Structure formats: structure tokens, C-alpha cells
Amino acid sequence: MQNFKNLIEKRTSLAVIGLGYVGMPLAIAFADHINVTGFDLNKEKISLYKSGIDPTNEVGNEKIQKTTINFTTDEQQLQYASFHIIAVPTPINQDKTPDFGPIIGASTILGRNLAPGSIIVYESTVYPGVTEDICIPILEKESGLTCGIDFKVGYSPERINPGDKIHRLENIKKIVSGMDQETLNEIASVYELIIKAGVYRASSIKVAEAAKVAENSQRDINIAFMNELAMAFDKMKIDTNEVVDAMNTKWNALGFRPGLVGGHCIGVDPYYFVYEAEKLGYHSQIILSGRQINDGMGTFIADAIIKQLVLAGKKVIDAKVAILGITFKENCPDVRNSKVIDIVKRLKEYGISPDITDPWADIIEVKNEYNIDLKQLNDIKNVDCLVLAVAHDEFKIMNLLDMDNLFKPLPNSEKVFIDLKNICSLSELTSSGYNFWRL
Structure with missing residues (x-):
């Protein structure tokens, strides 16, 4: 295992290509043991890292300041590494087909800077076959080298859960795969x-690719089931969370709850599977249906908000609505593929432009991504309707009095309170006299 030996003895280095929510924790962890080069095209991001600032909040400023990582936007620095990990995003296009732009771009850059004897590991989520059928040909073309002879390739799906301080990189078992046994041993x-937590050695690259898509699709389907129940129970005038609380008393209950499903993994990965399956003549039934249910939750919630405004006697077009939270999940600054945006878009169809606040989201990023000007929580006032969309700790510590101060001075029966994250207890909401609705 010459490559591994060279890394341990620091005669060569490991390069992480793509320093986001996945790449940065990897780079930080490896830098405690071996020489690491952290490469990203985003000059602003690299500048922040060099200044000791972690915009992802995944590892924290202190670790960034202490790390020995060679942060760079200079692709030629990749020539000095012999082990490369590609951790760039794999988004989808408007038509829900895979957008291979980032992974093709990363492969192209690495290919033209690839040294003989290197090992390349892809961590980006893809459908089975992408590593071997799309990425390897690019590496060969750009480098002039031959895969299997001059360099080796493997795949290890990322399993990082952004914002999760319990399930961290180091204590989640890692799936690894390689194009042959020798490569697998090196990568492992x-x-x-x-x-x-150790590694799990998949039998092939395609198995490892499929495992990642399958685990995210499974979670997506489970949440879709709960969302479908929520829509049905809403018509039955049954509180879904009370049903879930009762159901979860059984030992084999899975604990899922209804909600918005966005982000760069669960809200995207199932479409990669569906795309490849349909190319091969198989039309997905369960996975695609689940995705369609979850994609429609923003509209369902917005329509529920409108209904509650009407029941409270509000003139919809004049109603002032505020939304707490815009990131795709709690205690995480990531706004990519946030489904809160679907609520906003639907409300705008009714003539409502809601005020939005989020202590975790970057103001500039939200403006660039969604053309939305975030407000400070202190600037949220005199609203008719308050929507708790993301369960950030900053919102969870607010009591009903704190939230009541954001409303217009009206009788509680004319105040509309929407709790999408089950933050407030049902008894509190009922006794408050608010016109409320929970998902």
C-alpha cells in the first residue's frame, strides 16, 4: 500500500476538492494525521478559511484557525497530491434531471493536474455508474493517463448530516469502494x-453509489408518507403530531414526522435514481410519488396559511405575514434547495410578500439565491400571521409572550399562528386563543 504509506510518512499529500459542508470536515479531520490541500474555486470562501472563519459552521472557527490545511484556489497545487477526494455538490436542473456541471468541472480540473500513481475518490452523490461512465473518461482525457494503470478510482458516499452535532463524520460508519481490491484496501x-466507527467495504463502486441513493430515498419516502397522512388528517380535523406521539409508543415506530424536505441530499438524490432507472426503461412508482408529495408541501402549507387568514377575518391581500426561518433545516446556515421558498412563492401568488428572518442564514447568500431581503428578528412587528418554519434554537427558546409581541395589538382570535415544527405545545396554543394551525 505505497500510496497510504507515502501519506502517513508525509512524502505526499491528500487533496480535498470542494470545501463545503462535506469537504471541509473531511479536510480538517485528515489534517490531524497527514498533509492536506484544500481546493475550492470560490475565492471568497478560501479567503474566509485562511482568515480562520468557517462559513459552514460545521467545524467551527477555532479548528479552522488551528488547522495545517493548505487552502488554495490554485489548481496546480493539486499536482503535489497523490490521493484526491472530490466532494462537490450534485444538484438537479429545473426539469429534475441531474446537473453534472460541478462534478464534471471538478473532474476536468483534477484531470489536467493529475499525477501518475494517484487515487481519486468521489464522495458526491450520484446514480450507479456515474463514477465509471462519466468521471473516469474525463480524468483520462484531461490527464492523458489510463485508469487502472496510471491512476485508480474509488467511491465513498458522504454521510454528513449538516448541523447535527451528535452524528458526526468520525462516528458514522463510512462506505468505501474501489475499482479493484488493491485500491479498496488503500482507500479503506x-x-x-x-x-x-470504521468502514464498510462495498463489493463495487456501483454498489456504493446505489447505497447512498437508496438510503436518502428511503428517508424521503418515509417523510412523504407522514406528509400524506398530514394532508389527510387535516381534512379530518385530526392533529397529526398527536397521532404520531401515540404511534411512537410502539417499539417499531420509525419516529418520522411531517415537514418540508429540502437541502442538497434528500430533496435531490431520489431524482438521480429516477433519472437512471427511466433511462433503463423502469418507471419509478414509490420513489417518484414520494418526491412529488414532498415537493408539494410548500404549496399545501401556504394554502393552509391563507385558509387560516380567512377564518380569522383577514383580507388576504392586506395581511402581513412573517416567516421565522429560511434555511433547509434547523441550526444550519445552508439555504440550498430550501422548501420554505415554495411557501413564499405560493403566498406571493395571493399577493402576500412575507417578511422573513433567520439568524443562521447569510443575508447576501439569500439575496443572491432567492432575491429576498432578510430582516432582523427585532424588525419583525405588527404581523397578522406568524409562521414558525425552521426549528432553530433561537426560535425554540422563545415563549408565546415573545411571539405575541411580534403581532399587531389585536385580540388573539384575530392572530394567526402557524407552527410547522411542533415547537409550541398543543395545550399552550389552544389556551392562548390564537387562530392556529400545525403541520
Whole structure:
């Protein structure tokens, strides 16, 4: 295992390509053991890292300031590494087909800077076959080298859960795969440097690729089931969370609850599977149906908001609505593929432009991504309707009096309170006299 030996003895280095929510924790962890180059095209991001600032909040400023990582936007620095991890996003296009732009771009850059004897591991979520059918040909074309002879390739799906301080990189078992046994052994040894939970050796690259898509699709389907129940129970005038609380008393209940499903994994990955399956003549039934249900939740919630405004006697077009939270999940600054935006878009169809606040989201990023000007929480006032959309800790510590101060001075029966994250207890909401609705 010459490559691993060279890394341990620091005669060469490991390069992480793509320093976001996945790449940065990897780079930080490896830098405690071996020489690491952290490469990203985003000059602003690299500048922040060099200044000791972590915009992802995944590892924290202190670790960034202490790390020995060589942060760079200079692709030629990749020539000095012999082990490369590509951790760029794999988004979808408007028509829900895979957008391979980032992974093709990363492969192209690495290919023209690839040194003989290197190992490349892809962590980006893809459908089975992408690593071998799309990425390897690019590496060969750009480098002039031959895969299997001059360089080796593997795949290890990322399993990082952004914002989760319990399930961290080091204590989540890592799936690894390689194009042959020797490569698999090298890759496994490298990851075992940082993964305390150990590695699982998949039998092939395609199996590892499929495992990632399957685990995210499974979660997507389970949440879709709960969302479908929520829509049905809403018509039956049954509180879904009370049903879930009762159901969860059984030992084999899965604990899922209804909600918005966005982000760069669960809200995207199932479409990669559906795309490849349909190319091969199989039309997905369960996975695609689940995705369609979850994609429609923003509209369902917005329509519920409108209904509650009407029941409270409000003139919809004049109603002032405020939304607490815009990131795709709690205690995480990531706004990519946030389904809160679907609520906003639907409300705008009714003539409502809601005020939005989020202590975790970057104001500039939200403006660039969605053309929305975030407000400070202190600037949210005199609203007719308050929507708790994301369960950030900053919102969870607010009591009903804190929230009541955001409303217009009206009788509680004329105040509309929408709790999408089950933050407030049902008894509190009922006794408050608010016109309320929970998902």
C-alpha cells in the first residue's frame, strides 16, 4: 500500500476538492494525521478559511484557525497530491434531471493536474455508474493517463448530516469502494485514519453509489408518507403530531414526522435514481410519488396559511405575514434547495410578500439565491400571521409572550399562528386563543 504509506510518512499529500459542508470536515479531520490541500474555486470562501472563519459552521472557527490545511484556489497545487477526494455538490436542473456541471468541472480540473500513481475518490452523490461512465473518461482525457494503470478510482458516499452535532463524520460508519481490491484496501486504510466507527467495504463502486441513493430515498419516502397522512388528517380535523406521539409508543415506530424536505441530499438524490432507472426503461412508482408529495408541501402549507387568514377575518391581500426561518433545516446556515421558498412563492401568488428572518442564514447568500431581503428578528412587528418554519434554537427558546409581541395589538382570535415544527405545545396554543394551525 505505497500510496497510504507515502501519506502517513508525509512524502505526499491528500487533496480535498470542494470545501463545503462535506469537504471541509473531511479536510480538517485528515489534517490531524497527514498533509492536506484544500481546493475550492470560490475565492471568497478560501479567503474566509485562511482568515480562520468557517462559513459552514460545521467545524467551527477555532479548528479552522488551528488547522495545517493548505487552502488554495490554485489548481496546480493539486499536482503535489497523490490521493484526491472530490466532494462537490450534485444538484438537479429545473426539469429534475441531474446537473453534472460541478462534478464534471471538478473532474476536468483534477484531470489536467493529475499525477501518475494517484487515487481519486468521489464522495458526491450520484446514480450507479456515474463514477465509471462519466468521471473516469474525463480524468483520462484531461490527464492523458489510463485508469487502472496510471491512476485508480474509488467511491465513498458522504454521510454528513449538516448541523447535527451528535452524528458526526468520525462516528458514522463510512462506505468505501474501489475499482479493484488493491485500491479498496488503500482507500479503506486512508479513511480509517479519521473514521472511528470504521468502514464498510462495498463489493463495487456501483454498489456504493446505489447505497447512498437508496438510503436518502428511503428517508424521503418515509417523510412523504407522514406528509400524506398530514394532508389527510387535516381534512379530518385530526392533529397529526398527536397521532404520531401515540404511534411512537410502539417499539417499531420509525419516529418520522411531517415537514418540508429540502437541502442538497434528500430533496435531490431520489431524482438521480429516477433519472437512471427511466433511462433503463423502469418507471419509478414509490420513489417518484414520494418526491412529488414532498415537493408539494410548500404549496399545501401556504394554502393552509391563507385558509387560516380567512377564518380569522383577514383580507388576504392586506395581511402581513412573517416567516421565522429560511434555511433547509434547523441550526444550519445552508439555504440550498430550501422548501420554505415554495411557501413564499405560493403566498406571493395571493399577493402576500412575507417578511422573513433567520439568524443562521447569510443575508447576501439569500439575496443572491432567492432575491429576498432578510430582516432582523427585532424588525419583525405588527404581523397578522406568524409562521414558525425552521426549528432553530433561537426560535425554540422563545415563549408565546415573545411571539405575541411580534403581532399587531389585536385580540388573539384575530392572530394567526402557524407552527410547522411542533415547537409550541398543543395545550399552550389552544389556551392562548390564537387562530392556529400545525403541520
